[in-house]
Amino acid sequence: MDKRNLLNQLQTLRLRLHDLAExxxxxxxxxxxxxxxxxxxxxxxxxxxxxxxxxVSGESKPTTHL
Known part of the structure; x- marks a missing residue:
């Protein structure tokens, strides 16, 4: 499964959940x-x-330069 797609699905669910609760x-x-x-x-x-x-955190990590 693509993590970015799952995160997008979760965001959509979060918005739907808010609207439905209201x-x-x-x-x-x-x-x-x-x-x-x-x-x-x-x-x-x-x-x-x-x-x-x-x-894989869904965010890019800063690189450390020596």
């Missing part, structure tokens, strides 16, 4: 909880990818 008027509405669980699953996949390759 529309339902509750963070505990079943629709909000279901979408939150979907985001949780995606976060777990991203964490697993990070553990498998700690050099």
């Amino acid at each position: 529309a339902r008027g509750s963070l505990t509405h079943p629709d909000v909880l279901a979408l939150s669980e979907e985001a949780d699953r995606l976060i777990i996949v991203l964490q697993q990818l990070q553990r498998e390759d700690p050099g």
Whole structure:
């Protein structure tokens, strides 16, 4: 899986989650909880990818020049 794509999906879910919570008027509405669980699953996949390759963080690291 492409990490950048997963991060984009997570950002989209985050925005949808915010909008849905506002529309339902509750963070505990079943629709909000279901979408939150979907985001949780995606976060777990991203964490697993990070553990498998700690050099891949989604951000560029500064280079050190000697």
